[in-house]
Amino acid sequence: MxxxxxxxxxxxxxxxxxxxxxxxxxxxxxxxxxxxxxxxxxxxxxxxxxxxxxxLSPQYEGRPADCHAMIINHEVRHFLGRGHRGRPGPRMPAPVIMQQINGLHGCIANPWPYDNQEDITGPSLYP
Known part of the structure; x- marks a missing residue:
């Protein structure tokens, strides 16, 4: 691609x-x-x-490049048809499609959709 x-x-x-x-x-x-x-x-x-x-978002204070990447990656994921995801668990990277601006709820701020080519995801918020 x-x-x-x-x-x-x-x-x-x-x-x-x-x-x-x-x-x-x-x-x-x-x-x-x-x-x-x-x-x-x-x-x-x-x-x-x-x-x-x-x-910036409070979760990205002092990290403008990461916040900018998260903003673009989050909205582009919506463009690609992805809906919001919930938190995967404490101390785990937040999915970029999670509404991180509403708080991390124990997750780690994360601006990227993938880690080692694996999709970072969490539970669906919509059944």
Missing amino acids: SHSRVEGPPYDFRVRAATPDTADALCAGYGLDTHGELNCNVAQTVVVNIRRWIL
């Missing part, structure tokens, strides 16, 4: 950095309430709230 940045269509998806108001408006168009704080994936666009990008 090959990945590359392109200047315009055709593309699989795009990443758009947006102010909190713009992020809220883009996400609300698809029924999502991001409260001026959150990111979302809508249609073919990963919407990154620049407030979250700059201020």
Whole structure:
């Protein structure tokens, strides 16, 4: 599989950095309430709230590169059809698709979807 940045269509998806108001408006168009704080994936666009990008999540304080990777990886996983996952257990890496911003609940902050080519996952939150 090959990945590359392109200047315009055709593309699989795009990443758009947006102010909190713009992020809220883009996400609300698809029924999502991001409260001026959150990111979302809508249609073919990963919407990154620049407030979250700059201020980071508490779990990633002092680690901006990891927080940025987690934001992009989390929303791209949604683009790929993945739903949120729960925590796998204490002291285990949090799945990137877990809502880490809501707390780690004993897991370790983790910005990556894979470890040694194994999917880092947790229990499904939806039966």
